[in-house]
Amino acid sequence: MSEVSYRELTVQGLWKNNPGLVQILGMCPMMAISNTVVNAMGLALATILTMVISNGLASAIRHWVRPEVRLPVFVMVVASVVTVIELLMNAYLNTLYHVLGIFLPLIVTNCIVIARVEGFAARNRVLPSLYDGLMMGLGFGLVLVSLGVIREILGFGTLLANAQQLFGSVAAHWTLHILPEQAHFLLAILPPGAFMALAVLIALKQGFEQRRAARISQKQLSLASPAIAGVQ
C-alpha cells in the first residue's frame, strides 16, 4: 500500500476536496444548523468527533470485515459512535443537545461520514484514517462555522450568542453585538439565507482558484517568453 502524505490529506480535506464546498455533502444539517456560530460549532464538533472515531474504528477492523457485510458493519459502527456522542452531549451539553435536536442523531445519515469510512478508512492504516477523518471533519466544520458567522451577523446582528451552551458559564458574556437591531437581515437566518450564504462561499472559493490558476499560467507564459526572446 502506498504511503499517504499527511500534507495531501490536509489539503484535500480543508480545501481541494472540501466536503462542504466541493463535494457538497451533508447539506441538510449544514443548512439547518448554521444559523448561529454556537450551533454551528456544536454540530461541527459532533461531526468531527464522529468522523475521527468512525474512521479509526473502521480502519482497525478493515481486515476482518468481509466485502459482503462491509457496508452494514460500517453503518453500525457510525451509528454506535453517533449514539454514544449523542448520549454524552445530552449529559454534558444539555442545552446545546436540545438546540441541535434531530440533527445530532442524523449525523449517522450524513453522507460525508460513510463516504470517508468507505472511501478512505476501509483501505488505509489507522493513523492516516484518523487524520483523514479529522481533516474532512474540519473541512466540513469550517464551512459550517463560516456559514454560522455570516448568518448570525446578518440575521441576529450578534456573534457568539449563547456561547455558554457550548463553553459553560464563563462564556455567558461572550456575545458580540455587531449590528443594531434595525439592520438585521431576517432572510439570512431563514433557509434561503443558508443557500445564498453557501453559494457565496462556493463562489469565493472558485474565484480564488481561478485567479490563482490564471496567475500561474501567466507566470509560466512570462517565464517562457524570455526564453523565446533569447533564441531570437
Place this chain on the structure above:
Amino acid sequence: MKRLAGLDKSRIAITALLLGGFSVIGVGLVTVTEEATRTRIAESQLAVLLGQISAVLIPGSFSNNPADTAFLLPDPAALNLPPLKPTLSDPKQAMAASVAAGIVGFRAIKAGKVVAVVLPVITHFGYSGDIKLIIGIDRDGKITGVRVTRQNETPGLGDKIEPEKSPWIYGFNDKSLNNPDEKGWAVKKDGGVFDQFSGATITPRAVVGAIHQALRYVQAHHEQLFSLPAPHEAQPAINLPAATHNEVPHE
C-alpha cells in the same frame, strides 16, 4: 459442486457471525455509555425542568421543590395536552414519561398550602406549528409568570414571545380572568389589551388565547389543583386513564 456448496455455507456462516459480532459490540458500546450517562442526563433534565418551573413562579413564595410535585392534570384536553399513553405499568416510570412529555402540573407549596400551580398549555394556532407554554397561576387566579417552552415561529417576528428577544411575555404577570375582562383577553388588533408585534399578529394572538384558556381551566378545576393530595397518593398510579383518576381527596 458439493464442495462449493459447503464452502458457500461456511462463508455465509462466517459473514453472519461477523455481522452479529459487530452488532453485539456496537450495542454493548451504546449500553455502557447509556449506563454511564443516565444519572447525569436525568440530573440535567431535572435542572432544566426546575429552571422552567422556577421562571414562572415568584421567587421566595414557596418552600418546596416544585419539580418533585408532578401530578397528572384533570381533563388534559382542556389545555390541548396530548393524552397519556397508558402503556407503562410501573407508576414511577409512567410518571417520568409524563413529565418528559410535558403533560403534568406542578405545585408550589408553602406552609402546607398550595400557593401556586404550574401548568403546561399548548396552542395549535401558532404560525408554524404548536407553541408550548408553561404558566404559573397563584391561588387567587393571578398569573405569576409565563414562558414559552417550545416554538417554531418566524425568527425576528413571531419569536418575540421569547423573553430573550422581547419583554412582551412579562406583560402577563399579575393578570387574571378579571384583569383584563373577558373582552380584554385578546391582542389590540382584536380589541383586547395585549400588544401584537409589527408584522406578526398570529403568534401573539395564539399565545394570548392559550393563556386565557389556562386561566379558565384553573378556575374550573380550582379545588383539585390547589388541594394537596393525601400522602399515600403523592405518587399516584397513573396507568389509569387520566379522566377517571382525578379523585383527589377534597379538603
